[in-house]
Amino acid sequence: MRSCIVFLLLTLVGLPLESVPLFAQDAQSGHGNPEPPMAGIYWARGQEPHPSAKTGGASASGSPNLIWHGGNIMFTAQTTAIFWGQNWSNSTFVGDKVTGLGVFYNGIGYSAYADTSDEYTDASGHVSDTITYTGKIVDLSVAPTNGNRTAPILAEVCKVITNPDPNGYYAVYVDTPRGHAGFCAWHSAGSCNGTPVQFAFFFNLDGDAGCDPQDTSGLHSQGLAALANVSGHELSEARTDPRLNAWYDSSGQENADKCAWSFGTPLLTFSNNSQWKIQGNWSNIAYIGGSGYANRSGQKGCIDGGNFK
Secondary structure: OOOHHHHHHHHHHOOOHHHOOOOOOOOOOOOOOOOOOOEEEEEOOOOOOOHHHOOOOOOOOOOOOOEEOOOOOOOOEEEEEEEEOHHHHOHHHHOOHHHHHHHHHHHHOOOHHHHOOOOOEEOOEEOOOOEEEEEEEEEOOOOOOOOOOOHHHHHHHHHHOOOOOOOEEEEEEEEEEOOOOOEEEEEEEEEEOOEEEEEEEEEEOOOOHHHOOOOOOOOOOHHHHHHHHHHHHHHHHHHHOOOOOOEEOOOOOOOOHHHOOOOOOOOEEOOOOOEEOOOOEEOHHHHHHOOOEEOOOOOEEEEOOOOOO
C-alpha cells in the first residue's frame, strides 16, 4: 500500500494524493528536494497496514477494483539488481541469492506470471511482457541500517548507475536484516540528474519468518525464496504504477498489495523453466468475471498465471 506517512500528511492538510510531490528531482544534490514516498509496501505477516486499507480496498460503490489515476504505466522494464552492503563479498552470506535472483529476473519476462499485470493501460497502450535483465551491480560500501527512508536508496541508484534508463527498474538488495521494521520491501520513483527512474528496496530476509512465503519445494534457499516473492510483488507494482500515479484502488493499494500473502498455484514456472512460489496479483477482469481466487479479505480477484490465469 502507499506510504503511511503520505496518507497521514494528506489527512492533516486535506490535499488529494495527486497534489503531493512524487519524487525528488536530483537525489545527489542534497538541496532540500522532497523525499520520494514509499508505495507498494509489502507488509510483514502480523503487521497492520494503514487503517484506510482495512476495508480491503472497496470504494463507496462497493467495487474493490483498481482505478486509473491518469499516470503512465511501464510498457517495458529494464531491470537491474543492485546488491549493497559489505556482506555481499561473503560467499556464505551470498549463497544462492545473487545467481538465483539473476535466474528470476531472466525468466520473469514473457512468463504467465508477468501476464497478470498486462491488462492495465494508460492513454498510449498497455503493460507488455517485455522485461529484460541488464545484470547486477555489487557495491560493498556500508548499506543503511534500516529501510525507512527512500532518499538514501535513490541516491545509491544514482551513484552506481552511470546511464540511467527512463524504463529502468532498479532493485536494491541490502545485506541488512529487517529487524523490527514492519515491512519486507517497497518501491518508489525518482530521478537521477533529470532522468526518471523506478526503484525498489529489499531487506535481507534470511531466517525471517515474517517475510517467508514458506516455499517447501527445496529448489531455493529460504532467503532466496523470500526475496523472489517480494521481488515479484514490487516489480508488478512498478509496471502498473511506476510513478505512483497510475493504477491503485480507492484506499491506495496497488495490484500486488491487494493479493499480498495470497498464493494460488504452489509453484509458478517462468519462461526459462525456473520455478518460484510467488503471490498473485489483482485483476479487475478476473474479479468482474468471477475467475480469480480470494485475497485475505475474501475478494476473488487474484490471479498468478498458474491455474488461475
